[in-house]
Amino acid sequence: MGSIRRLKKDINYLTDEIVQHSLLINLLYKDNDDEIKKVIETAMENRNDLIKRVNIRNQSKSEYKQIREDLIAKTDKAFEELSKLTEK
Template sequence: MASRRRLKKDIDFLSFEVISDCYNYNYLHPGKGEQVTEIVKDTIVSRNQLIARVNHPDGKDNPKLVKAYYKSVYTELFASVDESFKKLSALIKEK
């Protein structure tokens, strides 16, 4: 991992991509506003939790633990974003 700063930027970028796609869908299909809002809320909560985890790593003394910790943060980030995109994709398929 290069830096915490880069990880935070990745978290922000991926989270805002999900939110951007949700707002685009809501603009084009205004009937599903509540479901899209729930996806956005879940994404924001997940983003805030991930940023908090990055700011307070476990095992600061052991480099191997820190590396494994940040790797788990990346894994959770990708899982969270993937889940949000799947929910949005399901809404798109319904239309």
């Protein structure tokens, strides 16, 4: 397990990737504005939730591991939603 700072950087990096891909898909597929907005809003809400969870003091390593697993799961879900939007 890396440091808390590294975990926060990973959360921010993956959220930025979701937003960037969403905006790119929005440029390429103009008819998905509402769905793209929903994906971006969900990504930002997930980011805020994960950062709040990381900032809680005196957590065990297993709690940080769970936060990392949640980050990966939520990121995968967001990219799956974006992938479905490009298939339409």
